[in-house]
Amino acid sequence: MADSTFKLSVVSPERLVLSEEVEAAQVPGKNGYLGILPGHAPMMTELDIGELSYRQGDRTSYLAVTWGYCEVLSDQVIVLAERAERAEDVDRERAQSSMERARQRLSNLQDPDTDFLRASTSLQRALIRMQVSQKAGGSG
Amino acid sequence: MPNVLDIRRRIRSVRNTQQITKAMKMVSAAKLRRAQEAILRARPYAGRILEVVRSLMARSEVRPHPLLQEREERNIQLVVVTADKGLCGAFNANIVKAAEGFIREKEDKSIDLFCVGRKGLDYFGKRTTPVRHQQVNLFQRIEYGHAREITGKLVSQFLSGERDAVYLLYNEFKSVIQQRIVVERLLPIPPILLALEQNPVDYIYEQPAAEILNTLMPRHVEVQVFRALLESSAAEHGARMTAMDAATNNAVEMIDSLTLTMNRARQAGITKEIIEVVSGAAALT
Missing domain, CATH: 1.10.287.80 (ATP synthase, gamma subunit, helix hairpin domain)
Structure with a gap:
């Protein structure tokens, strides 16, 4: 594979979020972030809540993804994400308010198990969305 | 005189x-177009999930998944997908009739219902077959979250052994003037669906394949439910039009x-x- 790019598609149940030729991508794997360059061996991994980034030339773009799978094939990478949002599309205010809500829920917990899990995941999700949206439009 | x-x-x-019916027709036409687009947009995700499941299943070390486990059908749950609103011809009546037929056919078994959409609930709420769960007012805006919620209940009851099978009954969108009523067995997942067509790609798995499969299987069911919701919504708008x-x-x-x-x-x-x-x-x- 002499190609210097590969095709990255991000698919969510509601739509095809992204399908572009990229030079490199970084995905939030369950066991940690991993970078993918052209010519990667076929691989399959589960994704965590996190930030997905990809590079085209000297421009780096970001997406917030929530759970999913990443499938690396010889010339393309397919990300199946339960939810995926481009940095530009993130609703800052909503992310902010859901972050505050989650924080509040975490601070006054009564029912220990399920609620905690839900609150902490939604906090994590909100944080990632905030983080990603700050990088919106930021090239380089 | x-x-x-x-x-x-x-x-x-x-x-x-x-004038009212004409306006409603026009509104339905616009909604139908959107619903059809939603079906198309959901297709790539569903297709990929299925393929990944297939290639995982093809690996010998993965033992049968609990969601595939066939049991003698004693307790059955039937998910009935109707519309939230009327004024769409025989759309709801047909589904209700099909559901009645299904119940009669499996008379000797214990059946309960999961009503999705208000019209089904209106009908079955007053009948003898117990309605265990319901989900209404979701067709205004169908989100993947709805499918996840519904599937969560179905899967947990199947896994706990409370239900031996889950069937899904909905209107499939064939064309604007035609809807087809479909009964599908959702759980256990029919193995034929998961048979592999071509040779699997030999992946490196970051997590054990069985572990990935465990989280992927419920998602596959979710996608099925989501698709049924989208199909039903498109069919509803078509029927109303x-x-x-x-x-x-x-x-x-x-x-x-x-x-x-x-x-x-x-x-x-x-x-x-x-x-x-x-x-x-x-x-x-």
Whole structure:
């Protein structure tokens, strides 16, 4: 594979979020972030809540993804994400308010198990969305 | 002899109804287009998930997944997908009839229902078959979250052994004027669906394949449910569009025949008046 790019598609149940030729991508794997360059061996991994980034030339773009799978094939990478949002599309205010809500829920917990899990995941999700949206439009 | 004024009033009322049905038809057409687009947009995700599941299943070290486990069907859950609103022809009636048929067919088993959409609940809420779960008012805006919620309940009851099978009953969108009623077995997942077509890609798995499969399987079911919701919604709008189109045509026909009757009545009135004038004049001379 002499190609210097590969095709990255991000698919969510509601739509095809992204399908572009990229030079490199970084995905939030369950066991940690991993970078993918052209010519990667076929691989399959589960994704965590996190930030997905990809590079085209000297421009780096970001997406917030929530759970999913990443499938690396010889010339393309397919990300199946339960939810995926481009940095530009993130609703800052909503992310902010859901972050505050989650924080509040975490601070006054009564029912220990399920609620905690839900609150902490939604906090994590909100944080990632905030983080990603700050990088919106930021090239380089 | 019908009164001209009454007929005129009647025509006006029919015309108002016609305007409403016409508007509803147009709204449905727009919604239908959006629903069809949603189906198309959901397709890539569903396709990929299925393929990944297939290639995972093909690996020998993965032992049978609990969601595939066949048991003797004693307790069955039937998910009935209807619309939230009426005025869409026989759409809801057909589903309800099919559900009744299904229940009769499996009379010797214990069946309970999961009603998705208000109309099904309205009907079965007053009948003997128990409605265990319900989910209404979701067709305004279908989100993947709805499918996840529904599937969560179904899967947990299947895994706990409370239910031996879950069937899904919904209207499939065939074309604008045609809906097809589909009964699908959702759980256990029919193995035929997961048979591999071509050779699997030999992946490096970051996590053990079985572990990935465990989280992927429920998601596959979610996608099935999500697709059923989208299909049903598109079918509903299609059905409503046809029903409203028919209603509009009927109104046109009715206006025509009423206008004819009105003209006749008017003419008769005029003729009568002329006769009166003429005979009055004749009496004078």
